[in-house]
Amino acid sequence: MSAVFTLAWSDQLADQPNHRAPRQKVLMRRTMQVRWVRLQCRSDHASAPRHPMKNVPHTVTDAAVATIRARIEGGLYPVGSLLPAQRQLSEELAISRASLREALSTLEALGMLSIRAGKGVYVTNAQATSAHPWRFADQSSLPDTYQMRYALEGFAARMAALAIGDADIAWLEHNTGMLHEALACEELDEAAQLDFEFHMRIVSLAGNSAIESILRSSADIMKESQRMPFYRRELVLSTHREHSLIVAALKARDSAAAGAAIEAHIANAAQRAGVYFPRPPSPASPASAPAPAPAIDAGK
Numbered sequence: 001m002s003a004v005f006t007l008a009w010s011d012q013l014a015d016q017p018n019h020r021a022p023r024q025k026v027l028m029r030r031t032m033q034v035r036w037v038r039l040q041c042r043s044d045h046a047s048a049p050r051h052p053m054k055n056v057p058h059t060v061t062d063a064a065v066a067t068i069r070a071r072i073e074g075g076l077y078p079v080g081s082l083l084p085a086q087r088q089l090s091e092e093l094a095i096s097r098a099s100l101r102e103a104l105s106t107l108e109a110l111g112m113l114s115i116r117a118g119k120g121v122y123v124t125n126a127q128a129t130s131a132h133p134w135r136f137a138d139q140s141s142l143p144d145t146y147q148m149r150y151a152l153e154g155f156a157a158r159m160a161a162l163a164i165g166d167a168d169i170a171w172l173e174h175n176t177g178m179l180h181e182a183l184a185c186e187e188l189d190e191a192a193q194l195d196f197e198f199h200m201r202i203v204s205l206a207g208n209s210a211i212e213s214i215l216r217s218s219a220d221i222m223k224e225s226q227r228m229p230f231y232r233r234e235l236v237l238s239t240h241r242e243h244s245l246i247v248a249a250l251k252a253r254d255s256a257a258a259g260a261a262i263e264a265h266i267a268n269a270a271q272r273a274g275v276y277f278p279r280p281p282s283p284a285s286p287a288s289a290p291a292p293a294p295a296i297d298a299g300k
Contacts (some may be wrong), residue, residue, distance in 0.1 A: 060095045061135075064103035067093060072112055072123055083113070083121040105137040134228070136221050143277040145218075145225045146270040150263055150279065152211050153199060157246065158259035159206035164250050168205060172198065172247045180240045183230070191239075192227040198243060199226075202250070202262070229272035242268060 068089075071077050083089065083104075090100045104121055107113040110133045114124045134142040175198050182191040196219065203212050215222060230236055242265035249257035263279075270277060 061099045061102045061106070064093050064095050064100060065106050065133075068103060068107060069110075069112065072107075073126055075126075077123050079123050079126055081123050083123065085120075102135070102138060106133045106135055108137070135224060140218075140221060142225065142228070142273065143270070143275050145221055146266055146273075146275055147277045147279075149199075149215075149222070149225065150266045150277070152215065153203065153266060154259045154263040156203045156206035156208065156211055157250070157262040158255045159208065160202045161250050161253050161255040161258040163205050163207060164253065168201070169247065169251050172201060172243075172250065175201070176240060176243045176247055179243060180237070183236050183240060186236075188227060188230050191230060192223045195226040195239060195243075196223050199262075202246075225273070226269070229269040232272045235272050238268065238272065239265075 068077070068083075077083060084092070086097055086100055086104075090097050093100065095103075104113060104115060108115050112123065112125050112127075114122045116122065136145075140148075175194055179191055179194045179198070182188075182194055199222070200212070200215065203215055206212075226239075229239065242261070246258065246261045246265060249261045267277075267279065
């Protein structure tokens with residue numbers, strides 16, 4: 001029985017109201033089949049020649065980036081030249097002005113363009129100086145994104161350690177195992193999704209709806225920040241190792257260690273993406289904290 005057929009068959013069984021098999025067994029069967037497919041993927045991947053990942057355009061913005069980049073690299077837009085007006089360029093590429101601005105911001109992040117307010121867009125380099133552009137530069141810089149996650153998720157992990165249950169730990173351990181398999185197969189889309197779900201599970205355990213709302217409303221930005229470190233192929237499994245340390249701290253119900261582990265993970269992930277953001281010094285321990293000033297006697 002093929003893996004695809006078995007998965008479909010399991011789904012049909014789960015949807016049958018009269019089927020007596022517990023849903024848990026069906027889900028377990030589906031998980032086993034997915035793991036089998038991934039193991040096959042890993043076996044095939046190990047014996048296949050390694051090639052660098054190619055960026056395939058999948059949105060109109062990506063297509064615009066590829067077209068403009070090709071024109072720059074081909075000399076149609078030479079270094080130092082001014083790009084056509086955005087209205088003209090958007091009509092040529094048959095995209096909206098908003099999508100064009102996103103494409104130009106991406107190329108600026110690549111180091112190929114310079115956007116000068118009121119003056120236009122100039123070509124600065126014929127080749128990209130950064131391998132993987134940050135697609136959300138018009139909303140939030142990559143350093144600011146990691147810094148926000150560092151601040152919010154560190155607090156959330158400390159709170160989660162106080163509320164986590166055995167079922168939550170089992171879920172996080174299962175997610176971490178699935179992440180390892182996805183990374184080993186270079187399934188970066190799935191790895192980014194698993195990474196996002198891992199972090200949001202911890203955030204939800206913290207019980208702060210404001211933090212959870214902020215991060216969920218920035219889901220695309222978060223996922224992209226989680227994907228960026230994966231391009232360092234030689235370090236691709238670092239995320240799995242760091243997640244394992246986070247789970248170990250949560251399993252021990254060690255609030256301080258959980259917060260420190262997730263902060264270290266976010267800082268390390270940022271560095272793998274080529275980002276170094278300023279962080280405050282660690283808070284002083286009670287033993288090293290300065291002694292309080294003596295009370296003033298009002299009668300003297």
